[in-house]
Amino acid sequence: MKDHEIREPAVLMTAAERLQIDASGITAYGSVIPIDCLSKRELQxxxxIMEGCSNKVIASELFISERTVKFHCANIYKKLNISNRSALIAGCFRTLYQEATSL
Structure with missing residues (x-):
């Protein structure tokens, strides 16, 4: 049985990439996610979603059906030009990061 060695690059990010991030922050598609375009229920x-809840849990906590949750998710993804939950979470993190670096 052979031992497998995992090699990782010594440098995960170049100096130029670090400078670019420090200068402009990380944002989704080059701009801050326009979270204010969402309705009150879509924000809820x-x-x-950002708390990590499943559709079933969201439906239960907001007193709506799972189908309605899926409908709201589709609207959120369309309005924010994203395709899934991971993109929503990453985009919101990027937006918060951008706001924090601009202070």
Whole structure:
């Protein structure tokens, strides 16, 4: 049985990439996610998604059906030009990072 060695690059990010991030921050598609375009209910669903809740849990906590949660998710993804929960979470993190670096 052979031992497998995992090799990782010594440098995960170049100096130029670090400077670019420090200068402009990390944002989704080059701009901050326009979270204010979402309705009140879509924001509630988005917050539950960011908490890591499943559609079933979101439906239960917001007193709506799972189908309605899926409908709100589709609207959120369309309005924010993203395709899934991971992109929503990453985009919101990037937006918060951008706001924090601009202070």
């Amino acid at each position: 669903v988005a917050h539950k």
